[in-house]
Amino acid sequence: MLYLSTRGHTDRKRFCEILLEGLAPDGGLYLPAHYPQIDAQKLAQWRGIWDTQGYAGLAFAVLSLYIDDIPAADLKALCDKTYTEQVFGSPQIVPLKPLQAPGAPTPELYLEALSNGPTLAFKDMAMQLLGNLFEYELSRRDEELNILGATSGDTGSAAEYAMRGKKGVRVFMTSPNGRMSPFQQAQMFSLLDENIHNIAIDGVFDDCQDIVKAVSNDLTFKRKYKIGTVNSINWARLLAQVVYYFAGYFQATKTNAEEVNFSVPSGNFGNVCAGHVARMMGLPIAKLVVATNENDVLDEFFRTGVYRVRGSADTHETSSPSMDISKASNFERFIFDLLGRDGSRVAHLFGAAIHEQGRFDLSSDPLFVQAAQRYGFVSGKSTHADRLATIRDVFARYGIMVDTHTADGVKVAREHQQTGVPMLVLETALPIKFASTLVEALGREPYRPAQFNGIEALPKRVQIMPADTALIKEYIAAHCD
Numbered sequence: 001m002l003y004l005s006t007r008g009h010t011d012r013k014r015f016c017e018i019l020l021e022g023l024a025p026d027g028g029l030y031l032p033a034h035y036p037q038i039d040a041q042k043l044a045q046w047r048g049i050w051d052t053q054g055y056a057g058l059a060f061a062v063l064s065l066y067i068d069d070i071p072a073a074d075l076k077a078l079c080d081k082t083y084t085e086q087v088f089g090s091p092q093i094v095p096l097k098p099l100q101a102p103g104a105p106t107p108e109l110y111l112e113a114l115s116n117g118p119t120l121a122f123k124d125m126a127m128q129l130l131g132n133l134f135e136y137e138l139s140r141r142d143e144e145l146n147i148l149g150a151t152s153g154d155t156g157s158a159a160e161y162a163m164r165g166k167k168g169v170r171v172f173m174t175s176p177n178g179r180m181s182p183f184q185q186a187q188m189f190s191l192l193d194e195n196i197h198n199i200a201i202d203g204v205f206d207d208c209q210d211i212v213k214a215v216s217n218d219l220t221f222k223r224k225y226k227i228g229t230v231n232s233i234n235w236a237r238l239l240a241q242v243v244y245y246f247a248g249y250f251q252a253t254k255t256n257a258e259e260v261n262f263s264v265p266s267g268n269f270g271n272v273c274a275g276h277v278a279r280m281m282g283l284p285i286a287k288l289v290v291a292t293n294e295n296d297v298l299d300e301f302f303r304t305g306v307y308r309v310r311g312s313a314d315t316h317e318t319s320s321p322s323m324d325i326s327k328a329s330n331f332e333r334f335i336f337d338l339l340g341r342d343g344s345r346v347a348h349l350f351g352a353a354i355h356e357q358g359r360f361d362l363s364s365d366p367l368f369v370q371a372a373q374r375y376g377f378v379s380g381k382s383t384h385a386d387r388l389a390t391i392r393d394v395f396a397r398y399g400i401m402v403d404t405h406t407a408d409g410v411k412v413a414r415e416h417q418q419t420g421v422p423m424l425v426l427e428t429a430l431p432i433k434f435a436s437t438l439v440e441a442l443g444r445e446p447y448r449p450a451q452f453n454g455i456e457a458l459p460k461r462v463q464i465m466p467a468d469t470a471l472i473k474e475y476i477a478a479h480c481d
């Protein structure tokens, strides 16, 4: 499989070349040159793999269609090592939880549980694989990598838990000092591994991001210290997420003649873009429901055809904070497909148009209607009040607590139900990560998995620093012998 850029660059690369890279040289995102097609026979074969070899077997089947520069036996071993019951808490790895009232003939919805990995958010699903892929590839090349990132919570902790103790990798993770939830701070700062560096910046999340950008723009420093990232535009992360759409489908259906819908709590459009890839491969998905919070950049696009990025002043701080985005960094991938893979048009829209006008408008383009008609996308938005109401309703009806992001997914899923088509809502985090809103909704603390008891009292390893790029560079240099 070869990979190309969404902005039309003529280079074609292989998987391991793009694995450790961020953007393509022209500023675009990488996508496979084509989507391998899963016909009826293949889908039947994959259902068999799911039944007999489980998640790791299915992951290998999906990944091997996109990765041909890692020997099959090695790739299989990486999948087997990543997706274990020990790490993800159940033999199915991503079990379905039906929301079904007593006596009802069918469940109203299913939650697909993606949040039982080490940091209790779905980002572990991809990041755990990435950690093993990085270690494998770096050792093969005899190279090192220093991952520099900025996080407001879920991404940073998932990256640290995936990279801890891995040979050849160090993580320097900046976060806004004092602004993450106490549980999230405890999760990250209690990691004592030598290759993990927590840097709490006196400032807000944007300051952290600015520092990461400034360091990455210093090409001499970047090369000398082998600085890399693990952000959500990484193709390997997206690819890993394709697997659980297949796993969800096989669990919710008995035959491959059936269709399902997925509702996806969305921010940077990484998770639902993986659903788009699965659907392009031929998985029988009727609708992909994009659920946003008050930061409704994506809902606005799917309703109106206008994509309008927000300034930091119009980005809301919400109670589903992992979806608080001003622009959706993976969205360019879908627009590339929507516009018939016209790289020069995508380069114009995400280059000049966004830079000069902060928006582009496809409402009068005949291709826009295909977003829904051909690609199955629909959308909706959920607010703080909706979130509280949904958390209360799901708990009252089914005795199940959902986190704030998953609640957004449930709220919007309910607006797009079709009779006879199972609706799967991706559970993107567990409620304990966002306890204060759960307490606001239900008046009680959410359930805490046993391994997290007392985590807030553990010793912490974190360096507090001012928002000063030069000092961060010094810190990195000093810790990269």
Ligand SMILES: *Cc1c(COP(=O)(O)O)cnc(C)c1O
Residues within 6 Å of the ligand: 121, 122, 123, 154, 155, 232, 265, 266, 267, 268, 269, 270, 271, 272, 322, 323, 405, 428, 429
């Ligand atoms: C990251 C995250 C999201 C958003 O996922 P995208 O891939 O950015 O759309 C939703 N919910 C939770 C809990 C997250 O951590």
